[in-house]
Amino acid sequence: MHSIETFVTDVINDPLWMILPFLLVAAGLYFAARTLLVQVRMIPDMFKAVVEKPGEADGTEAGGKSQDISAFKAFTISAASRVGTANVAGVALAITLGGPGAVFWMWIIALVGGATSFIESTLAQLWKVRDGDSYRGGPAYYMTLGLNARWLAAIFGVAITLTFGFVYNALQSNAVVEAITVSLGTPSTGAKALIGLGMAALAALVIFGGVQRIASVTQWMVPFMAGAYIIVGVLVIVVNFEMVPAMITDIIAGAFGFRPVASASVWGAFWLAFMNGMRRGLFSNEAGEGSVPNAAATATVSHPVKQGLVQTLGVYFDTIIVCSITAFIILLSGVDYAAGDIQSSSLTQEALATxxxxxxxxxxxxxxxxxxxxxxxxxxxxxQANIQYFTDSKLVLNGFRIIVLLCVFLGAISSVPLIWSLGDTFAGLMVVINLCAIVPLGHVAAKLLRNFTRQKKVGVDPVFHRDMLPGVRNIVCWTGDDSATRNYREAMKALE
Incomplete structure (x- = not known):
């Protein structure tokens, strides 16, 4: 088993992840140029879009409750995936390997990746399809409908199902056990099994309810957990406010190699900060990986660009806010993050306790x-969105759900270094496949952005109809028959 892990890590992942960050940076810069820095100049529109509610729906639940998934609910589904244990453990790991300068490069990658996230999420909205009382979509759908590359979509669908459905969920429960070990001591095998069973049982109560129940839970859980963590982080900043200027200096100096890391030279220190900050940032905010568009496609919005803006805001929320809170807790605590062994969540726990x-x-x-x-x-x-790309069979979907829950349980009782390595491999594969789609389709998202901007300039709330892009094929939805797009005629008239 160790030899397999070594092969996957040394032969596949190390060369792969030496190249992928630069591909993602290049793609982000390209998209930033195509959209005239949409990730910076349209920040006010991002906040407006995230709180926008869909219009009054035709179909309602008993009691008149709308079935539509709002922009905010779609945001919390994606944030639930983005904001995970890696925001605590992964940032600590980046700092122990790359020093304070890694934090600076995390911020830069978030700014660059914001443009990529805008493109992929806007494309997911454009080529979404109906899923009962809501929508579904993502890279597999825009690869099939927009790029006419079903073979590529099939490979991506398998990769994301293995990575997010099985591998990453096993790692989540394993990270909880690691934190409990620091907090209460090493749990017995029986205690680990109880933790895994508890998490799997709670997850079952939600995921068997489908996307509507997932959205309902994440819309309160994500703000709650992130809010509590941010409040405690702000407390740490206030208590150590006099140390903040020195911390910022260390972050900036470390980013360019002027703070020693592991006895490295200036160039070596820069490289460690750059690579670890870039890799941590990319893994954390998932921009370009093709995962978030699956959540972006669920929202009922009046224009695809609105969900692109919402998911760009998600990149900033994940990396510039939540990851930064972890970094500030560690750097302001005075703990020695460079003392010997590489640390993850245990370093954050020690720092906050200090x-x-x-x-x-x-x-x-x-x-x-x-x-x-x-x-x-x-x-x-x-x-799940990718399982449904292949089949709508309830039997297959329920079987998939059971395997996901089994992975959550097994992750709690297992040591999973090989699974981590395989997760890196499949995530890298997802990046490569997704870039093969969004780079050639990026011009369509740029057209949608121009359409959105034109409507705003003439004073209307942007509404999209597929007739507004006559040269773009296979747009299944956007016919003006949902709650958010009924007044598309007014928008089209305003553009004449």
Whole structure:
């Protein structure tokens, strides 16, 4: 088993992930140029889009409750996947390997990746399809409908199902056990099994309810868990406010190699900060990986660009806010993050306890549980959308759900270094396949952005109809028959 892990890590992942970050940066810069820095100049529109509600729907549940998934619910589904244990453990890992400068490059990657996230999420909205009382879509759908490459979509669908449905969900429960080990001591095998069973049982209550129930749970869980973590992080900043200028100096100096890391040279220190910050940022916000578009496609919005803007905001929320809170807790605590062994969530627990007392260790454990549980829900839905790309069979879907729950359980009782390595491999494959689609389709998203901007300039709330892009084929939805797009005629008239 160790030899397989070594082969996957050394022969496949190391060369692959030496190249992929640069491909993602190049793609992000290209998309930023095509959209005239949409990820920066349209930040106010992002906040407007995330709180926008769909119009009054035709179909309603008993009691008149709308079945439409709002932009905010779609945002929380994607955030549930993005904001996970890696925001606590992964940032700590990046700092132990790359020093404070890694944080700077995480911020830069978030800004660059915002443009990529805008493109892929806008495309997912354009080529979404009906799924009962809501929508579904994602890379497999825009590869098939937009690129006419069903073979590519099939490979992507398998990769994301294995990665997010099985591998990443096993890692979530494993990370919870690791945090509990620091908080309460090493649990017995029986205790680990109970943790795994508990997480799997709670997840079953949600995922068997479909996307509507997932959206309903994540819309309160994500703000709750992130809000509590941010409040405690702000407390750490306030308590150590006099150290903030020095911390910022360390972050900037470390980013360019002027702070020693593991006895490295200036160039070596720069490279460690750059690579670890870039890799951590890309893994955290998932921009370009093709996962988030599956959640973006679920929303009922009046224009595809609106969900593109919402998911760009999601990149910033994940990396610039939540990841930064973890970094600030570590860097302001005074703990020695470069002392020997590479650390993950245990470093964050130690750092918070140094500032607020021992309760900080247990608080991080609780945060890790909520982060992990919400990630299981988000990861599951991203994979489910791709299972449904292949088949609508209820038998297959329920079988898939059972395997997901089994992976959650097994992750709690297993040591999973090989699974981590395989996760890196499949995630890299997803990036390559997704870039093969969004780069040639990027011009369509740019056209949609111009359409959106034109409508805003003439004073209307942008509404899209597929007739507005006559040269683009296979747009299944956007016929003006849902709650958010009924007044498309007014928008088309305003553009004449």
């Amino acid at each position: 500032v607020v007392g021992d309760w900080g260790i247990h608080f991080i454990t609780i945060v890790m549980f909520f982060l992990a549980f919400s990630s299981v829900l988000g990861n599951y839905y991203l994979a």
